[in-house]
Amino acid sequence: MELAISGKNLVVRVHGVLDVQTAGDFRRRIVEALSESGARNLYLNLSGLTFVDSSGLGVILGRFRQVTESGGTMGLVAVPEQLMRTVAMGGLPKLMPLMATEQQIQAG
């Protein structure tokens, strides 16, 4: 997982699996990065994500709540095609924009 901060935007590039084994660490690192950087907006680049289930989607939804409650926005970048059905069934596209590339992120 790589973190990039640009103004008020925190971009997290996620690699590997988001399930019950990895979701807790993923949550801690994002919560820490949000609080240390002072970023308001969170973008997850999922191009390196190989698997996600409800444990992973739950952490993403939890961060959506956290970010929007403090007035920020959240988006997903480069959702892999094979994970799209899972991401859609979890309701994420109804809540946040899906972007093809990081270039589509609005400067923060």
Place this chain on the structure above:
Amino acid sequence: MDANRVELAISSRPENVGLARVVVAALAAQADFSIAEIEEIKVAVSEAVTNAVIHGYQSRPEATVWLEVALRGGDLEVAVIDRGCGITDVELARRPAYSSDPERMGMGFMFMENFMDSLEIHSAPNEGTRVVMHKRPAVSVPPATGERV
């Protein structure tokens, strides 16, 4: 047709959820499932085993989760069994909004229901839970009949 069967007894640990997914996906790959269908099977298995580890056994790594997988013709059957705390009200647990963990949002059973063709949940308080799921490939590919001239 004789079934191709795999049975697995695993410690109730989060790191074994990925192992369960890989085993079921490898068996499913012997049938005509598409890549998208195998992804759905992996999610459903992940949900069932995660429920056993987190809810059934409430994170007791010394406990055992059983996985029984069978491929009969084109039909994949996956059973996930624990002898944990059980579910008091199965119908309530299957409702989309139900979860004791606010970040999981009760999505687990929703994925099992939507990504598999059938889902049965047998559970009794303090006895455990048995989840049985079935799936067949949506498009059946006829077996190869040799070279066409």
